[in-house]
Each structure stands twice: as structure tokens, then as C-alpha cells.
Amino acid sequence: MPTKYLLREDQIPRHWYNILADLASPPAPVLHPQTRKPVGPQDLAPLFPMAIIEQEMSTRREVLIPDEVRSALSLWRPSPLFRAERLERAVGTRSHIYYKYEGVSPSGSHKPNTAVAQAFYNAKEGVKRLATETGAGQWGSSLAFAGALFGLEVTVYMVRISYEQKPYRKSMMQVWGAKVVPSPSELTQAGKKVRAQHPDSTGSLGIAISEAVEDAATRGDTKYSLGSVLNHVLMHQTIIGQEALLQMERAGAMPDVVVGCVGGGSNFSGLAFPFLRDRLQGRTKTRFLAVEPDAAPSITRGKYAYDFGDTGEMTPLVKMHTLGHGFIPQGIHAGGLRYHGMAPLVSALVEHGFIEAVAYPQRTVFDAAVQFARTEGTIPAPETAHAIRAVIDEALKAKQDGSSPTILFNLSGHGLLDLAAYDSYFAGTMSDVPVPQAQIEELVAAL
Amino acid sequence: MPTKYLLREDQIPRHWYNILADLASPPAPVLHPQTRKPVGPQDLAPLFPMAIIEQEMSTRREVLIPDEVRSALSLWRPSPLFRAERLERAVGTRSHIYYKYEGVSPSGSHKPNTAVAQAFYNAKEGVKRLATETGAGQWGSSLAFAGALFGLEVTVYMVRISYEQKPYRKSMMQVWGAKVVPSPSELTQAGKKVRAQHPDSTGSLGIAISEAVEDAATRGDTKYSLGSVLNHVLMHQTIIGQEALLQMERAGAMPDVVVGCVGGGSNFSGLAFPFLRDRLQGRTKTRFLAVEPDAAPSITRGKYAYDFGDTGEMTPLVKMHTLGHGFIPQGIHAGGLRYHGMAPLVSALVEHGFIEAVAYPQRTVFDAAVQFARTEGTIPAPETAHAIRAVIDEALKAKQDGSSPTILFNLSGHGLLDLAAYDSYFAGTMSDVPVPQAQIEELVAAL
Numbered sequence: 001m002p003t004k005y006l007l008r009e010d011q012i013p014r015h016w017y018n019i020l021a022d023l024a025s026p027p028a029p030v031l032h033p034q035t036r037k038p039v040g041p042q043d044l045a046p047l048f049p050m051a052i053i054e055q056e057m058s059t060r061r062e063v064l065i066p067d068e069v070r071s072a073l074s075l076w077r078p079s080p081l082f083r084a085e086r087l088e089r090a091v092g093t094r095s096h097i098y099y100k101y102e103g104v105s106p107s108g109s110h111k112p113n114t115a116v117a118q119a120f121y122n123a124k125e126g127v128k129r130l131a132t133e134t135g136a137g138q139w140g141s142s143l144a145f146a147g148a149l150f151g152l153e154v155t156v157y158m159v160r161i162s163y164e165q166k167p168y169r170k171s172m173m174q175v176w177g178a179k180v181v182p183s184p185s186e187l188t189q190a191g192k193k194v195r196a197q198h199p200d201s202t203g204s205l206g207i208a209i210s211e212a213v214e215d216a217a218t219r220g221d222t223k224y225s226l227g228s229v230l231n232h233v234l235m236h237q238t239i240i241g242q243e244a245l246l247q248m249e250r251a252g253a254m255p256d257v258v259v260g261c262v263g264g265g266s267n268f269s270g271l272a273f274p275f276l277r278d279r280l281q282g283r284t285k286t287r288f289l290a291v292e293p294d295a296a297p298s299i300t301r302g303k304y305a306y307d308f309g310d311t312g313e314m315t316p317l318v319k320m321h322t323l324g325h326g327f328i329p330q331g332i333h334a335g336g337l338r339y340h341g342m343a344p345l346v347s348a349l350v351e352h353g354f355i356e357a358v359a360y361p362q363r364t365v366f367d368a369a370v371q372f373a374r375t376e377g378t379i380p381a382p383e384t385a386h387a388i389r390a391v392i393d394e395a396l397k398a399k400q401d402g403s404s405p406t407i408l409f410n411l412s413g414h415g416l417l418d419l420a421a422y423d424s425y426f427a428g429t430m431s432d433v434p435v436p437q438a439q440i441e442e443l444v445a446a447l
Numbered sequence: 448m449p450t451k452y453l454l455r456e457d458q459i460p461r462h463w464y465n466i467l468a469d470l471a472s473p474p475a476p477v478l479h480p481q482t483r484k485p486v487g488p489q490d491l492a493p494l495f496p497m498a499i500i501e502q503e504m505s506t507r508r509e510v511l512i513p514d515e516v517r518s519a520l521s522l523w524r525p526s527p528l529f530r531a532e533r534l535e536r537a538v539g540t541r542s543h544i545y546y547k548y549e550g551v552s553p554s555g556s557h558k559p560n561t562a563v564a565q566a567f568y569n570a571k572e573g574v575k576r577l578a579t580e581t582g583a584g585q586w587g588s589s590l591a592f593a594g595a596l597f598g599l600e601v602t603v604y605m606v607r608i609s610y611e612q613k614p615y616r617k618s619m620m621q622v623w624g625a626k627v628v629p630s631p632s633e634l635t636q637a638g639k640k641v642r643a644q645h646p647d648s649t650g651s652l653g654i655a656i657s658e659a660v661e662d663a664a665t666r667g668d669t670k671y672s673l674g675s676v677l678n679h680v681l682m683h684q685t686i687i688g689q690e691a692l693l694q695m696e697r698a699g700a701m702p703d704v705v706v707g708c709v710g711g712g713s714n715f716s717g718l719a720f721p722f723l724r725d726r727l728q729g730r731t732k733t734r735f736l737a738v739e740p741d742a743a744p745s746i747t748r749g750k751y752a753y754d755f756g757d758t759g760e761m762t763p764l765v766k767m768h769t770l771g772h773g774f775i776p777q778g779i780h781a782g783g784l785r786y787h788g789m790a791p792l793v794s795a796l797v798e799h800g801f802i803e804a805v806a807y808p809q810r811t812v813f814d815a816a817v818q819f820a821r822t823e824g825t826i827p828a829p830e831t832a833h834a835i836r837a838v839i840d841e842a843l844k845a846k847q848d849g850s851s852p853t854i855l856f857n858l859s860g861h862g863l864l865d866l867a868a869y870d871s872y873f874a875g876t877m878s879d880v881p882v883p884q885a886q887i888e889e890l891v892a893a894l
Contacts, residue, residue: 006453009451106824148820174869375595377596378522417863420614422621
């Protein structure tokens with residue numbers, strides 16, 4: 001049975017940790033999509049409230065969390081940290097495995113950590129309406145929830161294939177009062193353009209981002225909200241790692257390796273960055289392992305280059321690991337990991353040798369998910385299960401070489417809205433087709 | 448934003464509270480289905496392990512919770528208690544509304560509180576396999592989870608209409624390794640009999656109970672497990688109210704009224720009994736309000752009489768509020784409340800004037816559910832939403848008469864597996880047909 005480490009409510013962090021303050025060199029600047037010159041705050045003003053733009057560019061190490069945001073977070077935070085003793089026994093390892101559980105939020109993942117912050121700052125600056133995109137729906141439902149708390153209208157452009165195949169996250173968004181639009185749609189020029197070329201397009205995160213950005217940029221009452229990738233989003237997630245630091249201290253252990261799945265990079269960074277701070281400052285030798293799906297291997301097989309965040313080339317250009325903004329991943333069940341790029345901060349830390357990456361096909365990921373559910377009790381989200389696969393493999397490797405590392409990972413969400421994926425796994429109908437090397441080479445050659 | 452009251456892990460209760468010790472008169476005896484004489488422990492031995500039979504009949508006030516059970520409970524307990532300040536403002540009441548949130552368990556409801564205890568005692572006495580029934584799947588998934596933790600095989604007879612219409616709870620059970628059989632099935636005499644008479648039968652909880660009881664009674668390696676109604680089940684749930692007592696004390700408030708939805712009665716009793724103890728002993732005047740669906744109004748419209756727990760007349764006879772064991776409720780979305788009877792302990796306390804009851808049609812229940820989700824953030828299960836409806840109405844009544852009571856209710860589960868019900872609500876396709884009085888009269892006339 002797992003051992004649980006709880007915190008008191010007054011131990012919800014009071015600051016976000018900004019890793020920019022601890023980087024040896026400043027990150028590559030964000031470039032304007034037309035001029036290709038570094039963007040300034042005014043370039044971003046049509047999309048984001050000023051408080052968010054300041055956070056995106058800030059190099060202050062600690063940024064105060066407003067009381068209203070801490071109060072909203074307290075609905076589910078502090079989140080518990082567990083030692084996975086039953087999983088350890090099942091794997092037969094002497095490694096100690098710990099996990100931070102973010103599925104306790106109302107939408108079931110870590111996403112509301114930044115959604116409530118973003119909704120708060122927008123509401124405070126008088127914004128009436130938010131536009132965003134969502135893949136499988138984790139982010140869209142989290143922003144719908146946050147919008148309900150802070151009185152904002154929310155419109156979510158949802159990748160059409162998910163809109164049709166995953167009706168229940170759409171239902172969640174509607175319960176919280178959000179409007180959900182299948183993307184590509186006829187509501188934006190970006191959407192119309194795709195539909196003119198590909199009338200049967202099932203959409204992609206890149207297309208949906210274009211639609212949401214256009215919606216926000218062309219309406220005075222509306223701003224845009226992004227659930228991953230950007231610096232401020234990663235910073236909002238650092239409350240995960242700050243809590244985990246306290247909890248690991250209480251457990252009397254410190255991780256030798258920190259593991260998280262990566263789509264845009266936010267849940268991984270949220271757990272890892274507060275521990276990375278000690279590594280960057282030379283106090284530890286902790287390893288950091290980002291786990292991506294075989295179907296969207298931006299770190300392990302992509303190029304570190306300037307690229308657009310969206311398919312429609314509307315976003316600024318950021319330097320990141322990318323498969324090319326024209327890349328459309330296969331329809332794996334871990335919809336939250338189907339993105340062509342990677343957070344610039346994660347990418348830079350990979351380049352500097354602080355973060356390692358590994359990619360897995362989905363069937364072996366679900367093997368791990370089921371083993372976890374049957375030993376530790378919680379059914380993980382398919383995205384999260386990528387981290388579990390890597391954790392089990394780390395533990396098995398340690399068993400072979402006779403070591404017993406302490407492993408910490410982010411159980412970033414539960415899988416109660418993803419049970420159809422488990423059905424497919426048990427029915428043996430889950431397929432894995434590696435991305436052809438030629439496809440990646442063609443797309444990144446243009447960058 | 449809600450104010451949260453957390454407990455420390457060492458504040459998980461160490462004893463269950465047995466309300467039998469505080470009743471002025473002993474409850475009506477349980478009768479053998481053939482002899483109609485009071486049953487003894489040996490009569491129940493084919494179905495339950497001895498530890499459970501002892502608990503069922505015990506009059507000790509406090510029963511020690513084994514360490515292994517407390518350890519399993521600690522995966523999600525202590526559960527949080529919140530003050531619903533945003534809901535209070537939305538309702539415009541001066542009442543203070545508190546809720547205990549049981550949706551934090553791996554299966555998303557209060558059911559695992561007893562599932563882990565039952566699985567533990569069965570495993571300890573060498574039982575290899577458990578048979579049970581489930582309606583919408585809350586109980587079946589909870590026992591599947593508990594079976595995985597304690598190494599027991601679990602077979603769940605699932606009401607056929609839910610098996611077909613609610614595939615995802617079935618998926619959960621399979622993730623945890625349980626076998627799920629649509630009921631009525633061809634695996635039991637009870638199932639075959641129903642199918643012979645009604646080949647298209649979509650099943651009922653009463654039929655599924657008959658199948659599971661027969662399965663257990665006819666196999667030496669198998670015992671039966673029930674998720675509500677019986678004394679030991681209600682006792683296992685009293686950890687909810689014991690924690691809530693400590694949390695209300697921390698909040699500096701005591702409830703004037705305690706509210707819960709009732710199907711068999713276990714989540715209501717789990718919260719209410721520890722508070723009822725003070726009322727029974729004359730220390731408080733707290734009211735207790737059980738909320739049932741219009742479609743299965745056992746307390747508000749049934750008869751207090753001896754009846755079978757199942758359709759097949761295989762269970763012992765218990766004295767309870769019942770609509771007759773031939774009653775098959777309409778297919779409302781709150782599948783967990785579709786039961787013809789009521790826990791004997793709840794029924795006796797209704798008869799003695801300690802518990803009140805009210806019934807609601809489902810559309811008004813979903814009005815309350817959506818209001819709750821948009822103010823407090825958590826999407827409630829349809830069953831739980833019955834309690835929320837009653838709470839809001841209590842607060843509105845108080846507003847009219849100028850009082851400001853403290854209201855406490857059990858948010859017994861989340862609705863993330865019930866989003867199709869919300870879709871139906873928004874689509875305006877949710878119907879309410881009152882149960883004809885003649886139907887009830889005919890069924891209870893035979894009792």
C-alpha cells in the first residue's frame with residue numbers, strides 16, 4: 001500500500017519559481033512572425049494581458065502568487081505525494097519510487113494550476129472572453145473550469161477528431177459553461193483555409209492554435225490562453241515541484257531521477273524545475289528524464305530550430321525541438337502529447353545537457369498503465385502512463401546493475417475520461433506505427 | 448472560493464462507529480428466507496466471512512479498523528471538507544453550506560471505504576474470489592479496485608442496461624482485473640429464470656443481487672459482497688462522518704441539518720451516523736435529511752415491512768422501507784439510487800423520527816448539479832446531485848423564513864463517468880415520469 005505525504009493548506013507555495021533566473025545564458029529570443037526580430041511586450045498585447053506578458057519575459061527568480069489564485073488552487077492543493085511501495089514490489093526493484101499526484105483537480109490533471117492563474121489575470125485586466133485550443137480536452141476543460149470560477153466566457157477550439165471521438169471532455173466543458181467548436185471550423189480564416197484544402201480534415205493542435213489565436217487577435221474583448229509550452233505556463237506549474245520538494249524532505253529522500261511525460265512540456269517542467277534549480281546551482285546531480293510518445297518525438301528525433309507554434313504560421317517563432325509545424329501526429333490515445341514542438345525552456349535545457357529524453361510506443365505504455373492501476377490503485381491518463389513506463393524501465397535497469405536509485409515522477413492526471421483507450425488496449429486493437437524518418441527530415445529541412 | 452478543512456494522515460479514524468449500540472430498542476431481526484425465523488451466524492456463513500458476520504450482528508459501539516485497511520484507506524483519506532462559499536453567494540443565502548468530498552477515491556465515490564474492508568476480511572479468511580452486483584458501476588468498480596489491492600478475483604454481475612449504456616465503468620473494472628457479466632446472465636439459475644420469462648430483460652439491481660448471491664452460495668471458493676444496505680457496510684462508511692466531525696470542529700461550526708442522497712443508504716449513513724450519535728444521546732437537535740429519487744421513493748412512498756433484498760427471493764428478509772422486491776425503477780441517470788429497499792438501520796431511524804426524507808425528479812436535480820459545478824468547480828455524480836438539490840432548497844427555505852442554518856452534506860462522488868447524463872440534460876431529452884401509485888400499492892400489498 002502506498003505511503004502518503006500530505007502538506008498543510010498553508011504550505012501551498014506563495015511564489016512561482018522562474019527558472020530563467022538560474023540559466024547560465026539567456027534563452028534564444030522569441031521572434032516576430034513577420035519581421036523575424038525579437039518581439040516586445042506590445043507585440044504580444046493583442047493576445048495576453050500585461051501581467052502574463054511580464055511573467056513570460058521576467059527573469060525574477062520568484063513571482064508572487066496572488067491570494068485569489070492560491071485560494072482557487074486550494075480547492076485541490078496541496079496535492080499528495082506517494083511512495084509506490086506496491087509497484088516497487090511488483091517490479092521487484094530495490095529502487096524507491098515516489099509520485100506526485102495531480103489528478104486530484106476538478107478536471108483531473110495538472111492543467112488547472114495555470115488555468116486559474118491565467119483566468120485570474122485576464123479577469124483582473126477586464127478581459128471578458130478567452131479563446132483557446134484543446135486536443136484531447138484536458139486543457140480546454142481546465143480553462144472552462146477556471147473561466148467559471150472567475151466569470152469569463154471561454155471558447156475552446158477542439159481538434160475535430162477528439163471532438164467526435166471523445167465526447168465527454170466536451171461535455172465537461174459545457175457543464176462549466178464553455179463553448180466548444182470543432183476545429184478546423186468555419187469561424188476563422190485559418191480554419192476555413194484548411195477546410196478549403198482538406199474538407200475532411202480531422203484537425204490538429206497546430207490548426208486549433210491558429211484558430212484560437214486568430215479569434216483572440218481579431219476581437220477586442222478576447223484574449224488567448226495557452227496550456228503549455230510558454231515560460232509563464234511552465235512557471236505556474238512549478239508549484240508541483242515546490243510542494244514535492246517539501247514532501248520528499250518529509251519522506252527523508254531526494255530523487256536521483258525525476259521523470260515526467262512531455263507534450264508541450266508543462267507537467268514535466270512543473271515537477272522538475274524546482275529540483276533542477278539545485279542541479280543548476282551545482283548542489284545535486286539529479287537526472288531529469290522527459291518521456292515522449294513515439295508518435296510525436298520532438299526531442300528524440302526533431303531539430304532544435306526556430307519554428308512556429310501553430311500550423312497557420314500566426315504565432316511568434318520560438319527556438320525549440322520541433323518536428324516542423326506541418327507535422328500532424330498519428331491519432332494515439334495520449335492526445336495531450338500530440339504536438340510538433342517542445343517548450344523552449346525544456347529544449348534549451350536539453351541542449352545544455354540537463355534534461356534527457358526517451359520515446360515509447362503506446363502499447364508498452366499501456367502495459368505500464370495497467371500494472372500501475374492494479375498495484376497502486378489509480379488509473380492513469382494515457383499521457384501520464386508514458387512517465388510510468390519510463391519509471392518502471394529505470395527501476396528494471398537499476399535492478400540489473402545492482403543500484404537502487406530514488407525515482408520521482410509526476411502522475412499528472414487520471415484516466416477516467418480515457419477508458420475507451422484501455423478498452424482498445426485490452427481488445428488488442430491498439431496500433432503503433434513509427435513515424436517515417438523521411439517525413440521528419442522533409443518537414444525540418446525547411447526550418 | 449471554497450474554504451478547505453484538511454486533516455492529517457494520523458487523523459484517519461481508528462474505529463468504525465456502530466450505531467446499533469446507541470439505539471433505544473434493538474432493530475427488527477433478520478429472518479431466514481425459508482423458515483422466517485431469525486438468522487444466526489451459520490446461516491450467513493456461505494455468503495460472508497466470519498469477521499463480517501460478527502460486525503453485522505455486533506452491538507459494540509466501536510470496532511477497531513485493522514492497520515491494513517487504514518493503510519489502504521490512506522490512498523485517498525482523510526478526505527477534504529469544504530465550505531461552499533461560492534454556492535452560498537449564488538443561492539443568496541445566509542446559511543453556511545459545508546460538504547465532505549468522497550470523490551477523491553480511485554473509483555470516484557465513497558464506495559471503496561467499505562470495499563477495502565470487505566476485501567481485506569475475505570482475503571484474511573482465505574477466500575479466493577468475490578461475487579457482487581452493480582447498477583451503474585460505482586460499487587462494482589470499487590470492489591474491483593479493492594480486489595486488486597488484496598489479491599482477490601472479483602466477478603461483477605452488472606445490470607444489463609448499464610452494461611450496454613455505460614461502458615466505461617465496465618472498462619474501469621477490467622483495468623482493475625475484474626470479470627464483468629451482464630445481468631440477467633446464463634451463468635446462474637436466477638438469471639436463466641428471468642431470461643426464460645423475459646428474454647429482452649434489461650435487468651435490475653434486484654436480479655443482479657440474486658445472481659451474485661447464487662454464485663457465492665454455490666461455490667466453495669467464493670463469498671458475496673454487498674455495497675450498501677447491511678449494517679456492516681453502513682458502519683464501514685462512518686469514517687466519513689467521524690472525519691467530518693473533526694473538520695466541522697476545526698471550522699468552528701456544527702451542522703443544524705445533515706443531508707445525503709439515499710439508494711441503499713450507505714453514503715448518507717456514513718456521514719450522518721456519527722452526528723446522529725449526539726442526537727440519540729440527547730446532546731444536539733441536528734436534523735437528518737435523506738434524499739431519494741422520485742423514481743425509487745422507498746422511504747417517502749414505500750411500506751415499512753419485511754421484504755427480500757433481491758428479486759429472486761434468495762436473500763434473508765429484512766424489515767425496511769420498500770417498494771416491493773418486484774419493483775423495477777425507471778432508467779434514471781442516478782443508477783446508484785435505483786433500489787427498491789432501504790437500509791434497515793436507516794428505515795428504523797426514520798420510523799423513530801430521527802431521519803426525514805424527501806424525493807426529487809431528476810431534471811431539477813441536474814439544475815442543482817450544474818449550479819454546483821459552475822460555482823464550486825466539482826462536477827457531481829447524478830446520485831450526489833440529489834443531495835445538492837435538497838441542500839439548495841433548504842438554504843432557500845431558510846432565506847424565506849429568515850434563518851441561517853449550518854448545512855452539511857455528503858458530496859459522495861464525482862460525475863466524470865456520468866457526462867452522458869449531463870449531455871441529456873443540456874439536450875433537453877431528460878424525462879421524469881412519476882411512479883404510478885397503483886403500481887406501488889400492488890407490490891407492497893403482498894408484503
